[in-house]
Amino acid sequence: MIDYLGDLLEGLLVTFQLSFTALAIGAILGLAASLARIYGKRPLSYVANGYIELIRGTPLTVQLFIIYFGLPPLGLLFSPTFSAIVALGLNSGAYQAEYFRGAIESIGSGQMEAALSVGMSRFQAIVRIILPQTFRLALPSWSNEAAYLPKYSSVAFLVTVPELLARSKLVIAQNLKPLEVYTVVGLIYLVTIASISKILDMLYERYKFTVE
């Protein structure tokens, strides 16, 4: 019945590509930023703080355009997809930093004190005591971010990345059925996000017991 589904799913593939990569970049950036913000020394923690507040205080759309239009003048000529990934990654990183920060704060300063009084250095304490607990505590909100990234990635359409939304526009240009196609696209996003959520929930259930 829906003959354009194949075209749409090709777009979905690009969406996954964007989301997955952005999530990974965001995880690294987010973790680094939250650690820098909480444990880092003066200039470093301010930089981290500034990054987080600036990203969270401005729309993803604007960030995307700044990177898309801003990189070429600097001589960095990359594909739209690359720009989109950079923007999404930077954006996700700031929000993930907040999730990690929440997790670290709920661990409490007592753990750090205990680790230091045993003789560990700050670095050792962070790696051996804080981080393992952080991952476990941040998992629910992190899973949230992971599941919803495909939704956020839809803005990449604005900079000509051939992801799901862009593909749907092409389809509509041909079959002139916007109501139907957009509804289908909405459903695809819904199913994708629900599936990712479900899978992550199941993984969480299974591994909940092995960590503690």
Add this chain to the structure above:
Amino acid sequence: MSSLFDLLFSHFVFIVEGLPIALSLTAYGLSLGFLVGLPLAILRVYGGTVARLFVSTYERVMRSVPPLVLIFLFYFGIPMTMLEIPGFLAVMLALGLCSSGYQSQIFRGALESVGRGQMDAARSLGMSRLQAMRLVIVPQALRFALPSWANELATMIKDTSLAFVVGVAELMRRADYVRAATFDPVMPYLVVAGIYFAVVFPITRLAGTWEQKKKRLVTGA
């Protein structure tokens, strides 16, 4: 030299004039989200199993569908049914419905944290359930919801940046014009970023203080 400055300044003013439009979009969208979200939350907390299922599904859908898709759905899809939908309305409906999913969640949490005892106390004074909801439960729930709701406000302001795709002359669209006029691809957007930040940052800061206050309130009562 001064004429260059004047030119830049007039570009800046042109962009900033998009702010009231963005803010009015925010107001309408947020209000729609509130008018739909609060009743849904009440329905979910006090309604039966069917109601709960309906509301949780609705929340799911509204939070999963990208705002852009909804905007296009309303702007291009509805006119097929012979109804004209101007860009502003399409964005307002789209963002409003998306927000209603989040607001429903926020108010649900707030209503649940009010607690059974309050309903008991109100009814033991002789109030009907409806009176209790109106005078005791909902006022307290709204106060509990404040920090999260402030965050939703900040999010909504940022989401209005999508309105330009259907021609609404808010900040992004104006930045686009300026870019075309000056051939400067980045500066207009940096200006826009600054404007958004100036509006959003104080709100999130305020939300943070309210969150701290709320923590003390809840443990105290």
Add this chain to the structure above:
Amino acid sequence: MTTVVSVEDVWKLYGKVEVVKGVSFNVDEGTTTVIFGPSGAGKSTLLRCINMLHPPDRGTVFLRGIDLMKTGSKMSYYRSKFGMVFQHFNLFSHLTVLDNVMIGLRVVKRIPEDEARAIAMKAIEKVRMKDWCKQYPSQLSGGQKQRVGIARALAMDPEVILFDEPTSALDPELIGEVLQTMLDLAKEKKTMICVTHEMGFAKAVASEMIFMDEGVVVESGSPEHFFTNPTSERTKRFLSRLTELYGRHEKSDTAVDEK
């Protein structure tokens, strides 16, 4: 002595579980009735049946001869004839002390603002909370909150006041101020039904004590009866456990008058 409240064969179930099983007793005007027993005995549930907050599944409650189960849409009106004081206070956190006490008068009894304020202030003064009338519940201590709760119930000029373990959630040094207030009310011949562990209070003012366990009335009688020669084994066991735990807190008429 006139009977104000008559509980007749009240049964209450939660799902399939019988929580209150055929409880009957009368309460005379101007008296204090103390209901005590182990937790889970159904005492709180019984109280909520009496003021029809959760109407019984079987049996009924009479208030001055009126069958409350037959009041239909006027049930909430009759409910306001009872005052209720809760274990966890349940003050309305978004209202000041004064507004908390006034709201029932304005909304349920529809008394005009000025008159309502006067009545409310009288009740607040009675519990010695006048200086705090513009404060919010979050700014009060537990004992103060409970006294406001009592004022809120008093202001409605109820026929009967129901107390559901009013001191159980309080720190020991705050219990005294609440008990003192309750003692004052009892001495003024207010009709009261109290679910509590405070045996000193019971000894001082109760005219009738009811021991409940597992949803039924095991034994009832005067305080003298209970403290000198209780009949049932269960009663004896419970009382001895109680005096062990609460021996230090027995505050008969030496209740501390705290500000």
